[in-house]
Amino acid sequence: xxxxxxxxxxxxxxxxxxxxxxxxxxxxxxxxxEEDGKIYIEANQxxxxxxxxxxxxxxxxxxMTLAGESFVxxxxxxxxxxxxxxxxxxxxTLDTLKNENxxxxxxxxxxxxxxxxxxxxxxxLNQELKHAREEAEFMKRKYKLMxxxxxxxxxxxxxxxxxxxxxxxxxxxxNIKEEAENIEILEENxxxxxxK
Numbered sequence: 001x002x003x004x005x006x007x008x009x010x011x012x013x014x015x016x017x018x019x020x021x022x023x024x025x026x027x028x029x030x031x032x033x034e035e036d037g038k039i040y041i042e043a044n045q046x047x048x049x050x051x052x053x054x055x056x057x058x059x060x061x062x063x064m065t066l067a068g069e070s071f072v073x074x075x076x077x078x079x080x081x082x083x084x085x086x087x088x089x090x091x092x093t094l095d096t097l098k099n100e101n102x103x104x105x106x107x108x109x110x111x112x113x114x115x116x117x118x119x120x121x122x123x124x125l126n127q128e129l130k131h132a133r134e135e136a137e138f139m140k141r142k143y144k145l146m147x148x149x150x151x152x153x154x155x156x157x158x159x160x161x162x163x164x165x166x167x168x169x170x171x172x173x174x175n176i177k178e179e180a181e182n183i184e185i186l187e188e189n190x191x192x193x194x195x196k
Contacts, residue, residue, distance in 0.1 A: 003086075004033065004040035013043075013078050015071065043082070 011018055021041070024030045031042040 003043040003082075005043045007039040007041060010041045010043065013082075014075060043079070 005013065007018060007021065011021055014021070021030065025032050025039075025041070033040050
């Protein structure tokens with residue numbers, strides 16, 4: 001995997017100024033790419049490119065060796081430091097993703113439980129509503145039946161009373177007629193007896 005660093009960051013890492021690094025880029029000693037107006041240099045290949053490979057003069061060899069060794073030590077230390085930071089960032093990212101995944105899973109389970117509870121509540125309310133409707137229908141039929149019986153009883157009683165009153169009236173009228181006839185007969189008998 002290739003890791004690219006920005007030009008300024010790479011210069012700080014290898015302790016060289018931008019002109020020297022740009023010269024190495026022009027010579028083809030460094031692999032680089034340009035995106036969005038920024039220059040990115042391949043970190044792995046770039047660090048080995050700045051390490052001197054051979055020196056022709058003996059006097060320069062000793063000074064270059066000392067400078068090169070400290071530079072190599074710094075470079076290796078920086079690379080190891082960057083590597084640790086990348087690993088830490090990777091671990092941190094994985095932990096964050098695991099925590100988010102656990103949170104989402106817990107939220108999903110919680111929502112499922114709430115949905116199940118709501119479903120049970122809805123079923124219970126539907127059953128209670130059905131029971132209440134059946135009870136209301138039963139009461140309606142019961143009161144209608146009671147009302148009909150009351151109406152029938154009232155209607156029959158009133159008819160009976162009217163019939164009884166009518167019979168009493170008729171019987172009284174008949175009694176009055178009979179008495180009137182009896183009185184007429186008595187009057188006739190009186191008149192006949194007076195005439196004799």
